[in-house]
Amino acid sequence: MNTTWRTEQLRRLNQTMKAIEILAEHPDLTLIYQGKAWVYRDLLELSVRIFRLAQQEGYDVQAFELWFAKDAELFAHYGLEWRVG
Template sequence: MSPHTTLTVTEQQTNELRYLHKVMQAIQILGEQPDLNVVAYGKIWRYGDLLHTAVRYVELPELHGFNASPFKEWFKRDRALFEHYGIEVLKIS
């Protein structure tokens, strides 16, 4: 994203980012213990859910102008793992 690009970020997107931040804090143990399940926010979260949530958690800050390239590089390196959990690497550009 160009430093001169101006994006319109909706209040809904900002609220979603806040919610995802809380979710990521609640389920971060899955990053170290992928075989666990975590109950949080009325849902049972699994490792694949952590990965799906992480993708969205990166997309939203990008709308706010934050650089997500370190996450994207990590994501691309672990392509096989993510694809095993049904996450398309192509979604991360």
Template sequence: MSQYITHNVTEQQTNELRYLHKVMQAIQILGEQPQLNVVAYGRIWRYADLLHTAVRYAELAELHGYNTSAFQHWFHRDLAVFQHYGIALRIS
């Protein structure tokens, strides 16, 4: 854990964070090659899925008290890409 404030999190949120961690590891290639599709966990993942998953992962990580500043920096730097896919960031 980090020195950041943890919020009340449910077991479901913790399990979702663990699952998304595995998903992110499986589909990370999309960050370098967004034109690819990745088959993992019973579905086909595309670049937009990577972005959506990354945002949810960051939201859950922040709830658990982890520092998400590196993600927030990436999000704000590439805001146009996220907006193109209709993705909003709901963390502080």
């Protein structure tokens, strides 16, 4: 994967994340965005994808790491395993 591709992916993922961020406050909702039904687990999965791409691009991801570590139990509840590092 080249840097341009990862940067474009980050941009698109961030756009999607902003569009569905209401799920962070209302995890029981299902949203329709760009013809897809989005649920809270999707928001968490997008967060992980953004983190990994941002980390590869050399961005400061410390805030993500703190959030993920704090909410590891929540991630597990939605079937997502997360390990910082």
